[in-house]
Amino acid sequence: MFEIAEYIGIIAFSMSGFFVAVRNRLDFLGVLISIFLTAFGGGILRDVTVGKTPYAFSHDIPVLLMVAVTVLLVIFRFHKKQSIENKPLFILSDSIGLVSFSITGALIALEQNLNLTGVLALSFVTAVGGGIIRDVIINEIPFVLKTGFYGTIALLIGFGLYVLQQYEMVGIYTLSFVFLSGVLLRIVAYYKKWYIPML
Numbered sequence: 001m002f003e004i005a006e007y008i009g010i011i012a013f014s015m016s017g018f019f020v021a022v023r024n025r026l027d028f029l030g031v032l033i034s035i036f037l038t039a040f041g042g043g044i045l046r047d048v049t050v051g052k053t054p055y056a057f058s059h060d061i062p063v064l065l066m067v068a069v070t071v072l073l074v075i076f077r078f079h080k081k082q083s084i085e086n087k088p089l090f091i092l093s094d095s096i097g098l099v100s101f102s103i104t105g106a107l108i109a110l111e112q113n114l115n116l117t118g119v120l121a122l123s124f125v126t127a128v129g130g131g132i133i134r135d136v137i138i139n140e141i142p143f144v145l146k147t148g149f150y151g152t153i154a155l156l157i158g159f160g161l162y163v164l165q166q167y168e169m170v171g172i173y174t175l176s177f178v179f180l181s182g183v184l185l186r187i188v189a190y191y192k193k194w195y196i197p198m199l
Contacts, residue, residue, distance in 0.1 A: 001175055002107050006043070006055060009100030010062050013039045014069040015093035017134065022079045024138050031079075032070070034134055038097075039066050041130025046105050046122050050112050091190055092183075098150065099182035102127040102157040103175060109158070110165050123158030124151060149189035152196060157182050 017038030021031040040062065044054040056062040073079065105126025109119040128151050132142040144151040160178055164170045188194075 001172060002104055005100045005103045005107070005175070005179070007061065007065060009043075009097050009104060010039045010056075010065050011069055012093040012095075012097030012100060013130065014066045015073065016090065016097055016131075018070060018073050018078070019090045019093075020134065020138075024140075026138070030138075034138070035066060035070055037130045037134040037137070039130065041133045042101050042126040042128065043104070043130070045129040046108055046126040049122065049125065050108060052108075091187060095183045095186040095190070098127050098153060098186060099157065099179055102154040102182065103161065103179060105154075106158045106161040107170075110161065110170070116159070116162050119162045120155055120158040123161070124154045127151070127154035149186065149194045149196070153182055153186050153189075156185075 014035050017035035018031060020038070021034035024030075024034075026034060040054070040056040043056060047054040102123045105123040106119050108126075109122040112118070114122070128142075128144040132144060135142040157178060161170060161175075164174055164178075
């Protein structure tokens, strides 16, 4: 279950990182760095936090998926399209990546027998950590700090999985439900323009 969610997240966030790089008119190296940080940054922070070798550094499939996604996006000339970040494909891929990595972060935390705080922290860091690093490097306010119901969804997923674990209900069906619900919530929140109240 972890690997499925991890691979889905890598594919989705590779696309998201590509679109952000194109919007900022980065060169090819900049595009690769943006994709790498978005797809792997959160997972690396997650694994280092619990004292594990980062999954992306111990398995070959993650980087192969990243390269394959990048090649396909270039072949189909997505880098030539205008305002791609506001297109449904970007919103969908970013939402899928967010939810997938929220789930993997929570699963690792539960595997390590962390308390609720630990589960929430790893779910959040895995989902948005890479994006924060990417945005800081390209001199932007991190996406998660200016978009309502983005990081919040990661926290809700972490909380939901923690509750399910208490009742020993974490399984393929409940995770599928959490995944679909999370993606739907993020998409609805985006198009309905739901935001966290500002101070």
